[in-house]
Amino acid sequence: MSEIECQVTQITPLTDTVYKVELAPAFPVSFKAGQYVLVHMGENDKRPFSIANAAWDNDRIELHIGADEGNAYATEVLQRMREDGAIRLSGGHGEAYLQPNGQPxxxxxxxxxxxxxxxxxxxxxxxxxxxxxxxxxxxxxxxxxxxxxxxxxxxxxxxxxxxxxxxxxxxxxxxxxxxxxxxxxxxxxxxxxxxxxxxxxxxxxxxxxxxxxxxxxxxxxxxxxxxxxxx
The missing domain is CATH 3.40.50.80 (Nucleotide-binding domain of ferredoxin-NADP reductase (FNR) module)
Known part of the structure; x- marks a missing residue:
């Protein structure tokens, strides 16, 4: 799956430790509701984050990142986004996506x-x-x-x-x-x-x-x- 270059359009605090990240991909991202993206921090360093927006709203990517002081895994991603104003990712990944069958x-x-x-x-x-x-x-x-x-x-x-x-x-x-x-x-x-x-x-x-x-x-x-x- 190819990398997608995304511009960071906004990072907004939702709580003291959770941030909403809004990304503008170079082209609409094909994914299913419930899938995740891998944020590419390095060739062998790809970190998963669930996509928060619906699949029909796919000209953007929204992430909710919990990044307290003890969570370097997520804090480093936010720092990279703030510093570079851009990030590379791939997706959608995962098999736990919405699969309605008429049941509750x-x-x-x-x-x-x-x-x-x-x-x-x-x-x-x-x-x-x-x-x-x-x-x-x-x-x-x-x-x-x-x-x-x-x-x-x-x-x-x-x-x-x-x-x-x-x-x-x-x-x-x-x-x-x-x-x-x-x-x-x-x-x-x-x-x-x-x-x-x-x-x-x-x-x-x-x-x-x-x-x-x-x-x-x-x-x-x-x-x-x-x-x-x-x-």
Whole structure:
């Protein structure tokens, strides 16, 4: 897959540690919602980031990059983008893209894994599919759910979309669900035999989701996530 030269058009903070990066590729990028790009830092240094925009919106690339002080892997990418104003990448990569089959869809995101589900959700709501889709987004604190207001508005706009934010360490002002995000999923659904589930987050989270959903009827060919290619 050939490299694509992209101009960095904007880097915007979404939280204290998460940044929205908007890229203008030299030509529209062909990808499927839920795929990722590899940012080419060197010949043998290519770093994956989920594409956050929908596949129909492919004359740009949007990334959500979590880059705190302890994450040199992502911080170095942001630094290169700021300094050079351009970056090379390739994509789309990955097999965990949106594959609707008429069954209800559950999207599970932890932290910046949300960018994966955001691409899928936008693509799905733009389509003619009307099976129910539910997004569960988990963060350590409420401010980590940086598109909470936009998602709430989308849920009000689309009757087949349900949004469930989950905060692990809730403060007094939080009135929503608390704890681990996949526990909220299990609390709401007892049978996954007729569902599709898309999951993005740390490998440890993906592993636990698979272990907990399988006894509840989850079919292997209907559970999607890039992590499952490695665990």
């Amino acid at each position: 869809i559950v999207l599970i995101a932890g932290g910046t894994g949300f960018s994966y589900t955001w691409s899928i959700l936008q693509e799905y709501l733009h389509s003619d599919h009307r099976a129910p889709v539910t997004l569960y987004w988990g963060g350590r604190h409420s401010e980590d759910l940086y598109l909470n207001d936009e998602l709430t508005a989308l849920a009000n706009e689309h009757e087949h979309f349900t949004y469930v934010p989950v905060v692990e360490f809730a403060r007094d002002e939080w009135n929503g669900r608390t704890g681990w995000v996949h526990h909220a999923v299990i609390a709401d659904h007892t049978d996954f035999s007729a569902m599709q589930v898309y999951v993005a987050g740390r490998f440890e989270m993906a592993k636990v989701v698979r272990e907990d959903l399988t006894p509840r009827g989850m079919q292997k060919d209907r559970l999607f996530g890039d992590a499952f290619a490695f665990i």
